[in-house]
Amino acid sequence: MATSALDQQRAHAAAGHGEQTGLWSWLTTVDHKRIGILYGATAFAFFLLGGIEALLLRIQLGTPDNTFLAPDTFNQLFTMHGTTMIFLAIMPLSAMFFNFMIPLQIGARDVAFPRLNAFSYWVFLAGGLLLNSSFLFGLAPDQGWYGYANLTSRQYSPGMNVDFWLLGLQILGIASLAAAVNFFVTILNMRAPGMKLMRMPMFVWMSFITQVLLLLAFPVITVALILLMFDRFFGTNFFVPSGGGDPLLWQHLFWVFGHPEVYILVLPAFGIISEVLPVFSRKPLFGYAAMVFSGVFIAFLGFGVWSHHMFTTGMGPIADTFFALTTMLIAVPTGVKVFNWLGTVWGGSIQYRTPMYFALGFIAMFVIGGLSGVMHSSPPADLQQNDSYFIVAHFHYVLFGGSIFGLTAGAYYWWPKMSGRMLNETLGKVHFWLMLIGFNLTFFPMHILGLNGMPRRVYTYPAGLGFETLNQLETVGAFILALSFLVFLINIFRTARGPHNAPADPWNGATLEWAIPSPPQEWNFAEVPVVHGRDALWEAKRERGGPLPEPPRVSGKGIHLPNPSYWPLVSGIGVLTTVGGVLAFPHFGPWVSMAGAAILFLGVFGWAFEPAG
């Protein structure tokens, strides 16, 4: 194996201070960077799983009246595809960057609550495993990721499918809330001296707003899921019409959570793009303050638009008008963001490296998703668009064209920092072009199909309605899209065998993470930096009149770091067992839950009385 000077230096530093390796070190780690890698690896595995589910769906829909998948299998797969991509792929992929990058970008040595951070990861993993374990029993959730009542009632969904879904989501909610508290506090309290709020990198700003959204939105879905759990297990009637309940209540609760959730999924990508575009344009972000406040405004308005998912329920003219206008209003700050990104690129000296390809692709694709969003802000038009493939096209342009393009830009951008290795540029660009072409072939025709009468969530469609050709094209596109991620995997595995060849600052970065070795040492900053303005590293380089010398790997003697701990893992197992026991209610389930509660108590007890180090 080839070794570079960086490799030798790294080996030398590791030998000096006994860097932890091995399985046990990963199970007990409280290092935000390792937890970030755990989040990323797990979420990427779920992303591939969700992608395979999508390919199966696309094969089924490639031809009319197809019998490739049975109806119930199709319904399980589309439910799990949506649930997986939202809760197990995009959110935790963002969490990977929160974990790895927020402390580095704000000049901190770790997050505010390192053990809580580990706990978040283990609980997230538990939720993902519980949800997907349903496949082993052939009982995967089959009611859609939005789980509309009263289809989810025991009467109409007697199987355990819905139980897996609601308990899995409940566990994932615990993970998200714990992480949100952690990053909220980290960003507010752990910034390096001189890093005022209005000097924070834009990724940190957008992440901060995301944590606020998580803190306010997730309690709503938690409550809704508890009500549903009571309906299904204990015979209450919150959403059961025969008992006086109202299915419409579920829709309101779900979308009060669900719409902010959309911004939870896309704001981190906004942040990543706002890091990548300036660096590769060699020009600061255009309109920093406007970018901050438009993000805040989007988040605020995000809580006032939920019923635009419900125009077809017939809410009456006053409610329709209110939600139509707030929805249109949200396009203004979103437009400001797009224009500011253009303003950032404009007049720059654009360096065409792979992260920049994906960032520019993000703008091009996200604009399409934004514009179709404006199209269904108008209720009379939305009555036709809602629940048709037009909506499927819209939110894939936002969540794939937006979130996934943005996260992929972030992956290529920060890969050298996280792994210490440069990804291959040619493969990266092949990945980009295949993804752009595959993405548009898959999702653009859905606009046309939706407006021409193809509804969502159908396991098949009859021949003769005209849907055949474009569906076939979409299926071809989906495989090209899958191929693009195969290229990405090849790129990752090829470079993983290569030397540690990434310098500290491969892109001429503007922010603090590029001031320290790649990958960073456990303590991040040997010396806590002092910040004098925005784009702190650019400032430092300008002052010096050229690039900074490669930072040496140093001994971390005397730097206080939290001790590894297995209590977060124990507590996570406790949460999984407690909630998982509900599945077996009323048989042996309560006993499992009680055992789980005991484990959780033990975990928290051990955690609380663990010596700090």
Add this chain to the structure above:
Amino acid sequence: MLLRTASIRRVRRLAPLFCAIALVLAGCSPDHYAQTALRPISDFGRIGDDIQTTTLKWAIVVFVLVEGALLYAIFRFRGKPTDPEPSQVHGNTTIEIVWTVIPALILAAIAVPTVRGIFQTNITPAADALEVQVIGHQWWWEFRYPTLNLTTANELHIPVGQTVSLKMGTVDVVHSFWPPRFAGKRDLFPNRETRLWFKAEEAGEYPGQCAEFCGIQHARMAFRVRAQSPEEFQAWAAHMQSLRANPAAAVAAPKDSVQTVSAGATVQAQAAGPDDPQYAAGEKLFQAKGCVACHSLNAFDAPKGMIGPNLANVGDRSYIGAGTLKNTDENLARWIENPQLIKQGVLMPNLGVTPEDAKALVAYLRAHQ
């Protein structure tokens, strides 16, 4: 000159892309789609369509400007690592105000017709409207005409030129009624009446389907709208009113002159009469196999709360199984023999009907037109 050939080469390189776009555009024409929402033939449908067209125009303008600016920047500001640092612009208040205000104005241009459209679509239809109750079932549609005391299933007959006022509900889970040529969707809730209205402008048979996921056979919960001239509708209603428990006053089925939209949808075979032995055998089987427990054969004064669709005019329908199969004798027989094979999870169980029995039942049902 050099620049020119370079740009031509660049265009050539994009040729496959243009081909792909042309292919997609070829599939664009709404006339290609029987269930399109882009060819409204009702007053209600037109309101939404007009707004959608307005919004789409603005969307295309913004799309071209933004993507154009992006492409321009991508080619114009290509830099090399050795290039000098570009001018470090941090923002420009004037420009930022301009690009905040202009989108707001465009949105106002969309908001005004939107609010007007919201109030137009929410009016209560006039008293002379034909009221129809739409009742959602897993996975079929019940249509009741209270003023005519008629009930039918999966095919909604309406008169052209008269507003129909739909009052909707469901006996089980949430559904959504979507007749794209006439109107957008409206959801159906248990214990909650929702409404929709429209005035059909063209006679014909048009497909529609459920648009809210409602369980395993959501995909197979389609319906047809048969818009008829007022005279034809009257004749149909009079005929249907004669289909009652005591069929003494049977009125001859009207000749159906309706042109079907999707080719080959109307496929009625020659029906057997009550004197036919097959018919008599079928009539017996309809009782013996318990079909009557779920299906009524009375269109007039039909019982409420039946589990299966009303079959009073099943012989006349274009499709069976709520849009699952074309209504041919072979398909109807297949359906009766093994509904679970054709529509897995449908509430109709396999009743152990032999092919022989099925033939008799088909003859019997075919006569119900």
